[in-house]
Amino acid sequence: xxxxxxxxxxxxxxxxxxxxxxxxxxFEKAGLQVVAAKMTHLSEEKAGGFYAEHKERPFFKxxxxxxxxxxxxxxxxxxxxxxAKNRDLMGATxxxxxxxxxxxxxxxxxxxxxxxxxxxxxxxxxxxxxxxxGNDEICPR
Ligand code: RTP
Ligand code: MG
Numbered sequence: 319x320x321x322x323x324x325x326x327x328x329x330x331x332x333x334x335x336x337x338x339x340x341x342x343x344x345f346e347k348a349g350l351q352v353v354a355a356k357m358t359h360l361s362e363e364k365a366g367g368f369y370a371e372h373k374e375r376p377f378f379k380x381x382x383x384x385x386x387x388x389x390x391x392x393x394x395x396x397x398x399x400x401x402a403k404n405r406d407l408m409g410a411t412x413x414x415x416x417x418x419x420x421x422x423x424x425x426x427x428x429x430x431x432x433x434x435x436x437x438x439x440x441x442x443x444x445x446x447x448x449x450x451x452g453n454d455e456i457c458p459r
Contacts (some may be wrong), residue, residue, distance in 0.1 A: 320398070321397065321398055322398070322400040322440065322443065323394050323396050324395050324404045324436060324437045325393075325395075325437045325443055325446035325447050325450065326395050326437075327391070327393075328341050328342075328390060328391040328393075328433070329384070329385065329432065329435060330385065330388035330390055330431075331384075331425075331426065331431035331433060332425050332426070332433040332434065333357075333388060333389055334388055337425050337433070338391055341421055341425065341433070341434065342393075344407055344421060345395055345404070345407065348403060348407055349398070350403060350404065351396050351397055351459055352394070353394050353396045353456050353457050354393060354394035354451045354455050354456045355391065355392070355393040356391070356450070356451075357390070357392075358389065358392060359386070359388065359389045359390070360385055362382055362386055365382045368446070369382065380430055394447055394456055396458070396459075401436070401437055401439065401443055404436040404437070405438065406420075407421055408420060408421050408422055408433075409421060409422040413427055413429070414429075421434050422434065
């Protein structure tokens with residue numbers, strides 16, 4: 319499988335729980351490398367643009383409200399099959415349906431506050447990475 323990059327966000331609920339280190343440790347233990355990272359408090363405009371694909375969905379307003387409720391940690395993860403690997407580590411969108419041992423099963427309780435985001439396709443990964451990082455902010459290793 320090819321080396322890929324994916325965008326990961328540690329959401330405000332997980333940051334508030336002091337779980338940044340535990341979550342990043344899971345990525346690293348699974349063989350993913352952090353090649354870019356920043357902490358930021360998203361504006362409504364930035365969060366809304368990030369989740370633009372969900373603009374017409376009934377949960378959009380709550381989603382933007384939640385994503386702007388506190389700081390997040392945004393990172394680019396690199397590794398073999400990074401996009402699917404990160405999604406596997408995250409678990410299902412609804413933590414109640416997430417497999418045991420996944421990040422959402424262990425760190426989240428509700429579908430609204432579900433600890434992490436991960437790109438869902440190569441196209442999303444490309445868009446999302448450039449939404450947060452310039453090329454000069456990514457450090458291949
Ligand atoms: P994410 O984009 O945050 O990684 O999550 P995902 O791919 O697993 O799920 P997605 O369908 O892209 O939805 C984005 C976020 O919107 C919230 N959501 N709420 N109430 C609902 O039915 C519902 N569906 C989605 C979740 O917080 C989800 O992470
Ligand atoms: Mg998604």
